[in-house]
Amino acid sequence: MFSWEERVKLLTSESQKFQEYLTKLPDDAWGKQSACDLWSVADVVAHLVGNAEFYAGTVERGLKGEFQPPEGRPTAGTGHPSVGAASVAEGAIANREVLGDRLLPALEDRSSHLIELLAGLSPEERDKPCYHPGSMVPAGNFADLRFKELGLHQWDIRSALEPAAALIPNSLSSMVVLLNENLASGSIRWAFWAGPALDQPVRYRFDVIEPVVFKADIVVEGDQFRFEQSSGGPVDVNFSCDTDTLALMMSGRLAASDAISQGKLAMEGDSSLAARFSQWFKGI
Secondary structure, three states: OOOHHHHHHHHHHHHHHHHHHHHOOOHHHOOOEOOOOOOEHHHHHHHHHHHHHHHHHHHHHHHOOOOOOOOOOOOOOOOOHHHHHHHHHHHHHHHHHHHHHHHHHHHHHHHHHHHHHHHOOOHHHHOOEEOOOOOOEEHHHHHHHHHHHHHHHHHHHHHHHOOOOOOOHHHHHHHHHHHHOOOOOOOHHHHEOOOOOOOOOEEEEEEEOOOOOEEEEEEEOOOOEEEEOOOOOOOOEEEEEOHHHHHHHHOOOOOHHHHHHOOOEEEEEOHHHHHHHHHHEOOO
16 A cells, blocks of 8 residues: 555656546647547546635635535535535536636646645645545545546547556546545445345455455445445345445446456455446446
């Protein structure tokens, strides 16, 4: 697991690599459908522009002790993709229309500003709470939140253009940090979409060894869930996979049934319950 300082350095280098990748895309690629249902490739880039601007603004306000949500944003702790996905999608499309041919320069400018801000945080400043729709978040965690956004959304673009695309390996450490901490987007709480209550809870156990370890039990009761350290006791479904597959599943990019059929996810236990995992965990 990389340290916070190492993740910021990796975020810087991977952001630059992604920018270079985008500059080499042919003109006809920008209008292609991405892995996000409502977004073209250009829309995904516009979302990353807006995301960098939002993160920088909320960290800057948090450092000054300002915690109120920006206009149009929900109170901290009340946001969730089940109620905000449509507005996020519409916002990215609107941003793309406004930016037009300034999309790539805007991404470079906003990303550089955010990364410089994060890299300059002192140890004390990293602990200062900042607004996020999902919860109040320590300023330092916005490095992981941005790395998660970069990792997933570059995959949304590349997977639409390159069949063998994978997540940025260096982003996986940040994704596991977020899964293990009940903070905001990227956490298991953020990924969970409640459904009807179950008669009996279902226990899923994850055994992820490489490249980043994630071992935990997720107990679903339909309308809520519990996240626990693996106890070694009985489970309904035992999943084994790599961290790339875990991240794609928890973010809703890869259904459990598809991961199993593609040989990316090994399971032991009830196959019908294994397939149902993705009806509850689909991120955004």
